[in-house]
Amino acid sequence: MEIKSAEFHKSSAKANQCPEPKKPEYAFIGRSNVGKSSLINMLCDKKALAKTSSTPGKTQLVNHFDINEEWFLVDLPGYGYAKVSKTERKAFQGLIDGYLRHRANLMCLFVLIDIRHKPQKVDLDFMEKIGNWGIPFVIVFTKADKLRDEQIQESVHDYQAALLETWEETPPYFISSATKSLGKDEILTFIEEVNQSWEK
Ligand code: GTP
Ligand code: MG
Numbered sequence: 001m002e003i004k005s006a007e008f009h010k011s012s013a014k015a016n017q018c019p020e021p022k023k024p025e026y027a028f029i030g031r032s033n034v035g036k037s038s039l040i041n042m043l044c045d046k047k048a049l050a051k052t053s054s055t056p057g058k059t060q061l062v063n064h065f066d067i068n069e070e071w072f073l074v075d076l077p078g079y080g081y082a083k084v085s086k087t088e089r090k091a092f093q094g095l096i097d098g099y100l101r102h103r104a105n106l107m108c109l110f111v112l113i114d115i116r117h118k119p120q121k122v123d124l125d126f127m128e129k130i131g132n133w134g135i136p137f138v139i140v141f142t143k144a145d146k147l148r149d150e151q152i153q154e155s156v157h158d159y160q161a162a163l164l165e166t167w168e169e170t171p172p173y174f175i176s177s178a179t180k181s182l183g184k185d186e187i188l189t190f191i192e193e194v195n196q197s198w199e200k
Contacts, residue, residue, distance in 0.1 A: 006065055012064070015102055024070075024107045025074055025106055026107055027106060032079070034142055036112055037059055040075050042184060050075045079092065113141050115156075131167070139173040141156065143178075156173065
């Protein structure tokens with residue numbers, strides 16, 4: 001799919017402030033600093049569409065981006081970041097959970113995982129939770145430019161083994177790099193296919 005236009009639409013501090021659910025949408029979630037905002041910019045070919053930072057905790061609101069005036073990409077705050085206060089973490093969690101539980105037009109959630117790390121409890125617990133809530137999701141491994149091919153395969157293999165301890169089957173996954181535009185065509189083709197199941 002070709003992205004003809006990608007525009008910032010709205011930031012929301014509460015789930016009920018999000019735009020009307022009139023278009024299909026796809027949200028990006030994962031731990032702070034995993035590369036959610038960078039991946040959105042890479043997919044849209046726009047360097048500064050979503051704000052990125054090497055300091056974790058950059059995205060603090062639910063940010064909607066209007067793509068081709070047909071669907072939304074949503075940049076979410078990160079979860080599980082240890083260095084913010086308990087009160088702040090609770091507020092982020094409330095915002096994320098509120099969003100996830102009430103978004104009728106959420107077609108698929110992209111759960112981002114840094115390919116360099118061993119499977120982490122916080123991510124596995126998160127997937128368990130959204131699985132229980134019935135939210136469709138796929139995994140996107142990020143920062144693949146940091147590893148060699150065989151290390152990438154090993155990481156994916158380890159991750160699937162960890163998932164199979166609780167899941168009967170593993171979700172679809174993509175391997176990406178925002179710096180090398182890796183995974184772009186695959187992810188956009190996937191979205192294009194899922195968009196076809198949207199009933200107007
Ligand atoms: P929060 O909004 O804080 O939760 O973070 P985020 O998940 O949106 O991460 P962000 O996109 O801001 O990226 C965090 C850091 O990782 C930045 O320094 C990015 O440049 C870097 N980064 C993101 N994606 C990649 C990638 O694919 N490869 C490499 N090498 N660095 C990346
Ligand atoms: Mg961000």
